[in-house]
Amino acid sequence: MNLPKTDTSLFKRLRFILVETSHPGNIGSAARAIKTMGFSELVLVNPRFADALQHPDAIALASGAQDVLDATRIVGTIEEALSGCEYVAAVSARLREFSPPVLSPRVFAEDVTQRQQSQIALIFGSERYGLPNEIVVNCHALINIPANPEYSSLNLAQAIQLLSYECRMAADNGSPAASNIGFQGQLAAIDEVDGMYRHLEQALVAIDFLDPDNPKKLMPRLKRMLSRAQLEVEEVNILRGIAKKILDTRKS
The missing domain is CATH 1.10.8.590 (Helicase, Ruva Protein; domain 3)
Structure with missing residues (x-):
């Protein structure tokens, strides 16, 4: 269910979307990661296991975030997962030839705190092969986490923890946006x-x-x-x- 536009808190506007997640344990870890930072909306697109939310590994690794796990939605398409969202960012270690603008997690977090009337989505790909180009090219931003160039692969839950932390810090600090162009209308969904x-x-x-x-x-x-x-x-x-x-x- 889409949240009302009147709630401008980033904690109520940010949706975490996991695409074709392979390991149920990572879903539980994701629920725990976002709850520790004050977020709660988790959506799964075609997880590998139909009973992913009831899998023992998911429940064990949620570790106190069972409420987030219980509220998690499973959908069949990325379009369903993004319903109602106006600003969408993909998280990937791999840069693409035709990617949207590339942002660091911190710049992304500072930016979305200023979009006070927008529903925001963060998309994370499969542990096995990441996100397909057709999803990335339709996003507004590609988030690339600075890491060791010789070994830049983060565990899925680690990436979610890092992004949710940066978003919490920006929301708590009320960081100003990098630029101000005056009047801004409603972002298109x-x-x-x-x-x-x-x-x-x-x-x-x-x-x-x-x-x-x-x-x-x-x-x-x-x-x-x-x-x-x-x-x-x-x-x-x-x-x-x-x-x-x-x-x-x-x-x-």
């Missing part, structure tokens, strides 16, 4: 942005700017460019209006 990209792609095909049989890397590049803008609802509507006008013109 992730499904609104995805719909805009599909609409824009249709328009680009209609004017022969994009060849659907040979798309190359046009859409990933556009997504990377626009993700840096952190699109607001009105801005998404403007882009959809442009796409609609293009399509209407081509029909006439």
Whole structure:
């Protein structure tokens, strides 16, 4: 259930999403990690075990965070997990050619404390193969944890603990954002942005700017460019209006 917009506390707005988690113990450890930092919303996307939340390892490693485990939701798609979220960040040790802007955990935490009307999601990938590119490219930010370049792999629960700690510190300190551009409107939800990209792609095909049989890397590049803008609802509507006008013109 989505939290009301009136609750501006980051502790109520930040959602932790685990994608295709392999080990139930890591789910229990994740629940414990976020509870110790004051967070509570955990969502699983297609965990490896159907009974992951009841698995003995999950229960044992939750160790006092059984309430978080009991409230954890399991969904079948990343779209379901992100429902209602306006700002989404992926956590990965691997940088991508077409990634969104790359942030450190501390910069991310300081930024999201200022988004007082936005639902925030942090996505963590499978222990075995991380996050697929198609999830990362649709995020607003890619969080890369500074680590030993010769051995940069963190355990899933360790990464969650680190991010939740940084978010708690930023929320407690009320850190100012890195930049202030004056008035800021409501950030567009992730499904609104995805719909805009599909609409824009249709328009680009209609004017022969994009060849659907040979798309190359046009859409990933556009997504990377626009993700840096952190699109607001009105801005998404403007882009959809442009796409609609293009399509209407081509029909006439």
